[in-house]
Amino acid sequence: MISILKMKSICFIISLIPLALGAFVWGKDGWRLAFWQTSVAKEMEVPIVEGMPELGTQTQVVWQEQFISGIESPLIGLVLSLILSLTFILLLRKKNDSSV
Structure with a gap:
């Protein structure tokens, strides 16, 4: 069985994927602070x-x-990463509460 610490780190890495993809797309076209x-x-x-x-x-x-791409790409990635992080935090808390 996967320990809680490993699961937290896996969830953290997964939640950073949208932010990394948004930053990659933005950087590929040039780091423009425009739309x-x-x-x-x-x-x-x-x-x-x-x-x-x-x-x-x-x-x-x-x-x-x-x-x-403009500044929207990393912003959308940031919002998706935050949503994923909050979802994982809630799921892990729920799992912790049920296992105690």
Whole structure:
């Protein structure tokens, strides 16, 4: 039978998984303190007269569909981790009370 201490440590590690995944997704896209984005602006320099860039260029903005995670990802992971932790704490207390 698994001891209470081992069970507590296993529950603690399991409850940290959503937080770690949220931080990983957030870090993969860059540690931006902004909200999620579903499109990204790419700026391109286009000559005013085609074939003659020496006459000047203008900036053309092209939008690309791309998901970039923001600060919500680790926050959602934190909330899920807290919910899991509280659930495990309540279950372990209930199990302790019934075994005494």
